[in-house]
Amino acid sequence: MLAKKMDAPLDMKNGVRFKTKKHGYVTVIEYYNTHTVIVAFENTGNIRAISAAKLRSGQLADRSVPPESIMVGEIIESVKHGLLTIVQVESENIVLLTNEKGEEVRMLLPAVQKMKLKAGEIPKEEPKMPMSLSALTKRNKKTKDVNNLLKKMLTDYGK
Numbered sequence: 001m002l003a004k005k006m007d008a009p010l011d012m013k014n015g016v017r018f019k020t021k022k023h024g025y026v027t028v029i030e031y032y033n034t035h036t037v038i039v040a041f042e043n044t045g046n047i048r049a050i051s052a053a054k055l056r057s058g059q060l061a062d063r064s065v066p067p068e069s070i071m072v073g074e075i076i077e078s079v080k081h082g083l084l085t086i087v088q089v090e091s092e093n094i095v096l097l098t099n100e101k102g103e104e105v106r107m108l109l110p111a112v113q114k115m116k117l118k119a120g121e122i123p124k125e126e127p128k129m130p131m132s133l134s135a136l137t138k139r140n141k142k143t144k145d146v147n148n149l150l151k152k153m154l155t156d157y158g159k
Contacts, residue, residue, distance in 0.1 A: 072089065
């Protein structure tokens with residue numbers, strides 16, 4: 001089945017560049033419809049089809065680039081080795097790293113990804129504790145009456 005070619009919208013004309021989230025810029029080569037847009041990656045020359053929505057949001061990946069190579073140059077923190085810099089991704093699941101002293105450390109890819117996730121986690125802030133009675137309750141007629149009653153009880157307590 002051949003894709004029916006339609007007139008391209010202004011932002012999908014041939015030669016228009018889009019920025020991707022991880023793989024640089026792509027150039028539109030051919031627009032067929034919203035589901036089929038042919039693009040070329042500028043850094044590798046790889047050509048692929050993508051939907052117009054994913055292209056506009058930058059959510060497309062260059063399949064000729066292995067996903068592990070994106071990690072090269074990142075710095076992660078290890079409890080045992082300190083700060084480590086990713087130098088190279090060897091074979092399928094071994095990562096070569098160097099520590100601050102220049103010593104090489106080899107780790108499994110899942111362990112490195114786990115350390116990256118731990119480093120990326122942002123500690124959650126503790127919710128503020130309410131400091132007054134009115135901050136504890138919602139504002140409606142029933143709670144206002146309860147608040148007034150409690151306030152009166154507290155002020156009359158010592159008398």
